[in-house]
Structure formats: structure tokens, C-alpha cells
Amino acid sequence: MQKHHNPERRVLVTGGAGFIGSHTVDLLLEQGTSVLAVDNLATGHEANLETAKKSTDFRFECQDVAQADAFHQIVERFHPQAxxxxxxxxxxxxxxxxxxxxxxxxxxxTQSVIDAAQKCDVRNVVFASSAAIYGDNPELPLRETSEKQPLSPYGGAKLASEALLMAAANTYHFTATANRYFNVYGPRQDPKSPYSGVLSIFLSRFLQGQTPTVFGDGQQTRDFISVQDVARMNVMAACSPLDGFHAFNVCTGSATSLLDILAVFREQFPDTHETVFKEARPGDIIHSLGAPEFAREKLGFSASVPLREGLTAYIESARTTTV
Ligand SMILES: NC(=O)c1ccc[n+]([C@@H]2O[C@H](COP(=O)([O-])OP(=O)(O)OC[C@H]3O[C@@H](n4cnc5c(N)ncnc54)[C@H](O)[C@@H]3O)[C@@H](O)[C@H]2O)c1
Structure with missing residues (x-):
């Protein structure tokens, strides 16, 4: 991507040392934006910011975002547009x-981010929401208007955060975007995280020459989206020309089964033992699929990394990096 150096443009990324955050930081820097990453390193790693740290347009603050006063001071000093x-x-x-x-x-x-944005006149807030807010709603593909039935405190909190952002955008007249990510995969995803996507767990098994375990028959499907596409959507939303609050599915609109995924891994790791299939875990969602049209219509975003290509690049990067 061509770099137009624009240090006047400043974006603050919370969770910037994490998986999706660090890719978002890298893309903003590539575009010549000044970036401040704020992260308490609870699950993120400074090593994810190795490339970013080479840029003079990049700064990092180790800080808990939920500590409202300290976060407010950081926002006040950096004075980002988004x-x-x-x-x-x-x-x-x-x-x-x-x-x-x-x-x-x-x-x-989230409330801390809203308060700081409002007090410091930040006109644009982008929030990482999740397909978890839809729970196991069987009416696929899931649309932004589909019924929300979160099945965990995590999903409930994402939905609550969306409501807080919607109210704040309407009250204080700024732009807020909730990006509802589906299954994100790509380099720097930490397979040790219990939330980590199935792809990173498969990859770490294959890299160790171990057999992956599949719960169920492998026919379950997910809407897998590359972290590169997700980072691009985050940056597009941070420049959103829309007013008020909008929520978008960030997905591909294609369903891929675990068996399809395993086939790609097998091509790359032909010597690994056969996959072990175990009984499906109660509560596991069988199919998940998002409708991507609204983001295309409103922001011109559509996922561009084909799964096979993204997965191969992911495997390649894991083979050549220690992060
Ligand atoms: N990975 C996915 O498939 C997926 C799907 C849906 C939604 N999301 C959402 O996307 C966002 C990024 O997730 P990720 O997959 O990159 O995970 P991640 O764990 O790599 O990133 C989260 C980052 O937030 C930091 N953090 C946590 N609490 C903090 C706090 N109070 N103050 C400052 N920093 C804090 C962590 O240290 C970490 O670096 C999260 O909001 C997550 O809920 C991810």
C-alpha cells in the first residue's frame, strides 16, 4: 500500500499489543498515520509490535483502559481523531x-473510552464487537438485524458496549462503529488463549507434529476472516463518513467446514497422523455464517483474502517466526 505520510492524523488503538490490534497498528502506520497503542499486556505481547516500534510515528503506553482517569489523561495528551x-x-x-x-x-x-472520547472531542470511535452477540441463532446467514441472544457474559458485555456506544453517539454527536467480527485468523494469534480460534490451535498442533482433535464430525462450519481484512475494516471505520452509530458484520459470507480446513493443513503437513474425532462438546455451535452486505453497502468494505491463500500465508509465517 502506498504511504502518504500524514502525522497530523492520529489514531489511538486500545489492545494494540494484541492479535488484531497489532495488525491494525501496522496498517495505520503503513498509511502514514501517527499511532498510540494502549495495552495492559494482559493477553497481548510487546513482541507483536516489533515492526511498529521501528516507526517514529508509533508510541506505546502500558495502561489499563478501564482506569478511567489515567486513560483520559493519555487521550488528552495524544488528542487523536479516532x-x-x-x-x-x-x-x-x-x-x-x-x-x-x-x-x-x-x-x-468501553465506558472509559466513551468518557475520554467525549471529553477530548474525539469524533470517531470504533469498537471490536463479536458474532458472539448472536449466540446460536439458527437463522443463517446472520444479519445485523438478526435477533441477539448472547450465551455468555462475554457476548452480553459486547452487546451492552454496543448499546452504550449507540447512546453516546446519539447524545454527544460522534460517530461510533461496532465491528462484529466472525472467526478471525492469522499471524500472531495466540494458540494458548482459550478463546483462540480453532485455526491457531490446529496450526500449533501441526507445527508440533501432533494430531489435531476435532470435536464432532468436522462438518461444523464457520465464517473465517483473515486478520488483514479485519484490520482494513477497522481502519475504514476509523475514517467512516457516517454519522451516529452503526454496527457491521465483519465476515466473508462463506461457510467453511473444519474438514475443508483440515484438508488444507494436510497438504502443508503431509506426514502428520490421522485426525482424532471426539464426541461433540455440549453447547458447541454447529454452524455460523455472517451476511457481509451491509458493510459493503455502507462503507464499501468486503473481505478480499481468500481462505486458502490466507491460511497458507498464516502457516508460512508461523514456520518462519518465533512470535
Ligand atoms: N479473535 C477473534 O476471532 C475475535 C472475534 C470477535 C471479537 N474479537 C474481539 O477483538 C478484540 C481483539 O481481540 P484479539 O483476538 O486480538 O485478542 P488479544 O487478546 O490478542 O487482544 C486483546 C488485547 O487487549 C489487551 N487488554 C485486555 N484488557 C485490557 C485493558 N483493560 N486495558 C488495556 N489493554 C487490555 C490485551 O493485553 C490484548 O493485547 C477483542 O475486543 C475481542 O473481544 C476477536
Missing amino acids: IIHLAALVSVQESIHNPALNFERNVLA
């Missing part, structure tokens, strides 16, 4: 075991 808020407790399981921590990281932190 905040991309990705910091979160990302484990669905942890949100079930520790709902208070989920509330702090996934609701209070």
Missing part, C-alpha cells in the same frame, strides 16, 4: 468463571 477500541477480556470461558472481571474489561473499559 479511537479503535479492541482491548478486552477475550476468553468466553473466563467471562463465565469471572463475570466481574468481564464487566470491568468489557463494559467499564
Whole structure:
């Protein structure tokens, strides 16, 4: 992508040391934007910011976003035009075991971002929402207007955050965008995270020469989207020309089964043992698929990385990096 150096444009990225955050930071820097990443390193890693740290347009602050006063001061000093808020407790399981921590990281932190944006006249806030707000709604493909039935405190907090943003955008007249990511995959996804996508878990197994375990018959499908596409949508939303609040599915609109995914892995790792199939886990969602049209219509966004290409690049990068 061509770089138009524009240090006057400043974007603050919370959760910038994380998987999606660090790719979003890299893309903003590629476009010549000044970037401040704020992250408490709860699940993120400074190593994810290795490329970013080479840029003079990049700064990093180790800070908990939920600590409203400290975060407000950071926003006041940097005075960004947009905040991309990705910091979160990302484990669905942890949100079930520790709902208070989920509330702090996934609701209070959003309110902290809203307060700082309002006080510091930040006109654009982008929020990392999730397909988890739809729960196991069987009416596929899921549209932005589909019924919301979150099945975990994590999904509930994402939906609550959307409501807070919608109200704030209407009250204080700024632009807020909730990007509802489906299954994101790509380099720097931490396979140790319990929330981590199935693709990163498969990849770490194959890299160790181990056999992946599939719960169920492998026919379950997901809408997998590359982290490059997700980062691009975050940046597009941060420049959104729309007023008020909008929520978008960030998905491809294509359903891929785990068996299809395994076939691609097998081509890359032909010597691995046969896959082990175990009984499906209760509560696992069988099919998930998003409708991508609204984001295309309103913002001109559509996913551009084909799964096979994205997956091959992901495997390649994991083979050549220690991060
Ligand atoms: N990966 C996916 O498939 C997916 C799907 C839907 C939604 N999301 C959402 O996207 C966002 C990014 O997720 P990710 O997959 O990159 O996970 P990640 O764990 O790599 O990134 C989250 C980052 O937020 C930081 N963080 C957490 N709480 C914080 C706080 N209070 N203050 C400052 N920093 C804090 C963590 O240290 C981490 O760097 C999250 O909001 C997540 O809920 C991800």
C-alpha cells in the first residue's frame, strides 16, 4: 500500500499489543498515520509490535483502559481523531468463571473510552464487537438485524458496549462503529488463549507434529476472516463518513467446514497422523455464517483474502517466526 505520510492524523488503538490490534497498528502506520497503542499486556505481547516500534510515528503506553482517569489523561495528551477500541477480556470461558472481571474489561473499559472520547472531542470511535452477540441463532446467514441472544457474559458485555456506544453517539454527536467480527485468523494469534480460534490451535498442533482433535464430525462450519481484512475494516471505520452509530458484520459470507480446513493443513503437513474425532462438546455451535452486505453497502468494505491463500500465508509465517 502506498504511504502518504500524514502525522497530523492520529489514531489511538486500545489492545494494540494484541492479535488484531497489532495488525491494525501496522496498517495505520503503513498509511502514514501517527499511532498510540494502549495495552495492559494482559493477553497481548510487546513482541507483536516489533515492526511498529521501528516507526517514529508509533508510541506505546502500558495502561489499563478501564482506569478511567489515567486513560483520559493519555487521550488528552495524544488528542487523536479516532479511537479503535479492541482491548478486552477475550476468553468466553473466563467471562463465565469471572463475570466481574468481564464487566470491568468489557463494559467499564468501553465506558472509559466513551468518557475520554467525549471529553477530548474525539469524533470517531470504533469498537471490536463479536458474532458472539448472536449466540446460536439458527437463522443463517446472520444479519445485523438478526435477533441477539448472547450465551455468555462475554457476548452480553459486547452487546451492552454496543448499546452504550449507540447512546453516546446519539447524545454527544460522534460517530461510533461496532465491528462484529466472525472467526478471525492469522499471524500472531495466540494458540494458548482459550478463546483462540480453532485455526491457531490446529496450526500449533501441526507445527508440533501432533494430531489435531476435532470435536464432532468436522462438518461444523464457520465464517473465517483473515486478520488483514479485519484490520482494513477497522481502519475504514476509523475514517467512516457516517454519522451516529452503526454496527457491521465483519465476515466473508462463506461457510467453511473444519474438514475443508483440515484438508488444507494436510497438504502443508503431509506426514502428520490421522485426525482424532471426539464426541461433540455440549453447547458447541454447529454452524455460523455472517451476511457481509451491509458493510459493503455502507462503507464499501468486503473481505478480499481468500481462505486458502490466507491460511497458507498464516502457516508460512508461523514456520518462519518465533512470535
Ligand atoms: N479473535 C477473534 O476471532 C475475535 C472475534 C470477535 C471479537 N474479537 C474481539 O477483538 C478484540 C481483539 O481481540 P484479539 O483476538 O486480538 O485478542 P488479544 O487478546 O490478542 O487482544 C486483546 C488485547 O487487549 C489487551 N487488554 C485486555 N484488557 C485490557 C485493558 N483493560 N486495558 C488495556 N489493554 C487490555 C490485551 O493485553 C490484548 O493485547 C477483542 O475486543 C475481542 O473481544 C476477536
